[in-house]
Amino acid sequence: MVRIGINLLGLNFENPLLLASGINDKVPEQWIRAHEEGAGGVVTKSIGIEPRDGYDNPTIVELPCGLINAMGLPNPGWRGFLEMVEGYTFDFPLIVSIFGGTPEEFAFLAEKLSDVADAFELNLSCPHAKGYGMEIGQKPENVYEVVKAVKDATDRPVVAKLTPNIDDITKLGLAAEKAGADAVSAINTLKAIAIDVYAKRPVLSNRVGGYSGPGVKPVALRAVYDLAKALDIPVIGIGGITTWEDAVEFLLAGASALQIGTAVSLRGWGVFREISEGLRRYLRDEGFSSVEEIVGLALEE
Numbered sequence: 001m002v003r004i005g006i007n008l009l010g011l012n013f014e015n016p017l018l019l020a021s022g023i024n025d026k027v028p029e030q031w032i033r034a035h036e037e038g039a040g041g042v043v044t045k046s047i048g049i050e051p052r053d054g055y056d057n058p059t060i061v062e063l064p065c066g067l068i069n070a071m072g073l074p075n076p077g078w079r080g081f082l083e084m085v086e087g088y089t090f091d092f093p094l095i096v097s098i099f100g101g102t103p104e105e106f107a108f109l110a111e112k113l114s115d116v117a118d119a120f121e122l123n124l125s126c127p128h129a130k131g132y133g134m135e136i137g138q139k140p141e142n143v144y145e146v147v148k149a150v151k152d153a154t155d156r157p158v159v160a161k162l163t164p165n166i167d168d169i170t171k172l173g174l175a176a177e178k179a180g181a182d183a184v185s186a187i188n189t190l191k192a193i194a195i196d197v198y199a200k201r202p203v204l205s206n207r208v209g210g211y212s213g214p215g216v217k218p219v220a221l222r223a224v225y226d227l228a229k230a231l232d233i234p235v236i237g238i239g240g241i242t243t244w245e246d247a248v249e250f251l252l253a254g255a256s257a258l259q260i261g262t263a264v265s266l267r268g269w270g271v272f273r274e275i276s277e278g279l280r281r282y283l284r285d286e287g288f289s290s291v292e293e294i295v296g297l298a299l300e301e
């Protein structure tokens with residue numbers, strides 16, 4: 001018998017595959033759909049203090065090996081978020097992603113949303129938002145201050161989502177761990193650009209955006225590997241996971257759970273079931289009885 005359910009952050013997930021914060025998770029219907037299609041949990045689109053419309057179109061450009069997006073943090077603000085989830089109950093863990101410009105803003109959001117969040121993911125890593133994301137999260141001392149402020153503001157578990165746009169991501173992970181984070185997640189998107197050769201200007205209205213999908217997978221895998229080696233807290237792997245083999249690679253590299261975003265856009269909601277079934281078969285065929293047994297096996301020297 002193979003068990004693919006996991007316990008992480010004190011929460012039970014039916015399997016280690018979560019819908020990533022990104023471009024398919026703005027409303028409860030999408031979270032419920034993800035779970036119906038086989039996701040073990042959901043991370044929401046990042047929520048801030050004030051509502052934001054996001055950037056003008058085009059906000060996404062498709063490339064041969066992934067997407068570049070600059071959505072621009074569209075969200076209904078914390079009040080709108082509370083209105084949006086009113087009346088819903090979710091039979092899967094709901095991790096609410098939050099973003100702010102200061103530790104105080106992050107802490108404020110965590111306090112306001114604690115009743116509806118099973119855990120928080122802190123967006124310290126959006127690659128193209130003025131005053132937010134990686135503009136804050138590239139500095140270990142800022143990561144420390146934000147995590148600490150949120151830990152003081154809520155009893156909910158806290159996950160710090162880290163940027164790969166830095167020389168050594170473990171510096172950020174160690175700062176998050178020192179501040180009391182319950183886990184880190186990596187990676188957010190790689191800062192990137194695409195140019196329209198006929199318009200002779202960048203394709204996206206924001207010009208620069210974040211690259212995700214199969215093209216970033218090896219970079220993400222290396223980040224997870226480095227973090228898992230350096231940290232004692234769990235690492236949640238994100239970045240181009242599209243097949244069950246990708247999922248197994250991330251688990252072997254030390255990820256305790258996985259997030260999937262771009263694959264939903266490129267391949268459809270069926271990726272969750274495809275990957276969890278492949279993972280179950282792999283564990284059975286290789287003689288394992290749980291996901292936990294393979295986490296970090298590739299770290300051994």
Ligand code: RRO
Nearest residue numbers: 046070071072073126189210
């Ligand atoms: O909304 C976005 O444009 C966005 C965010 Br918040 C993020 O964290 N990462 C990304 O690639 N896009």
